[in-house]
Amino acid sequence: MRWGVFLDRDGTLVPNAHHPTRPDQLKLYRSTLPGLKLLRGSGAKLLVASNQSVVARGMLSEAGLRAMDRYLKQLVRQGGTSLQGAYYCPHHPDFSRACACRKPKAGLLRQGLKEHGLKAGACYMVGDSKTDLQAGRALGMKTVLVLTGYGRSVRSAALRNKLADHITSNVYGAAKWILRDRALTKV
Numbered sequence: 001m002r003w004g005v006f007l008d009r010d011g012t013l014v015p016n017a018h019h020p021t022r023p024d025q026l027k028l029y030r031s032t033l034p035g036l037k038l039l040r041g042s043g044a045k046l047l048v049a050s051n052q053s054v055v056a057r058g059m060l061s062e063a064g065l066r067a068m069d070r071y072l073k074q075l076v077r078q079g080g081t082s083l084q085g086a087y088y089c090p091h092h093p094d095f096s097r098a099c100a101c102r103k104p105k106a107g108l109l110r111q112g113l114k115e116h117g118l119k120a121g122a123c124y125m126v127g128d129s130k131t132d133l134q135a136g137r138a139l140g141m142k143t144v145l146v147l148t149g150y151g152r153s154v155r156s157a158a159l160r161n162k163l164a165d166h167i168t169s170n171v172y173g174a175a176k177w178i179l180r181d182r183a184l185t186k187v
Contacts, residue, residue, distance in 0.1 A: 001121055047086065049132075052090055
């Protein structure tokens with residue numbers, strides 16, 4: 001069965017740089033590549049789902065956002081694996097129109113599911129914020145909170161609201177748990 005893992009970008013794959021606008025601001029956490037390799041080697045589609053309000057704020061053009069996406073994919077390729085897709089919400093309710101793609105809404109995830117022929121029940125959402133987890137939960141995905149980025153500050157709320165199926169230190173820890181969960185549940 002086809003399956004996938006949606007991953008937030010800032011605070012999950014790369015450290016938060018507070019509204020990054022240049023590709024060189026993207027640096028992978030040390031745990032990112034080992035985790036992505038483990039997942040990809042087990043057949044997962046790896047899909048980025050990220051709110052990027054820098055566009056709505058006028059700090060970055062959509063072309064600039066595409067350049068940053070290309071750079072992220074290049075970093076991952078240079079590390080020996082690949083991302084199969086990336087979905088970004090360029091909106092922010094204070095600076096642009098309302099949308100269906102900004103997490104915690106699930107529009108980005110729905111788009112990825114459709115384009116890759118995946119079922120939500122066979123996918124996971126990995127992120128460092130409540131909105132990441134809420135988007136995954138909205139579609140019935142299992143969710144993993146990583147304690148990088150904002151993860152430590154939202155841990156208690158995630159526990160209290162039962163937003164995360166698992167909490168772990170980073171993307172590599174998430175990958176190990178996801179593979180154990182798949183083996184146990186035979187997703």
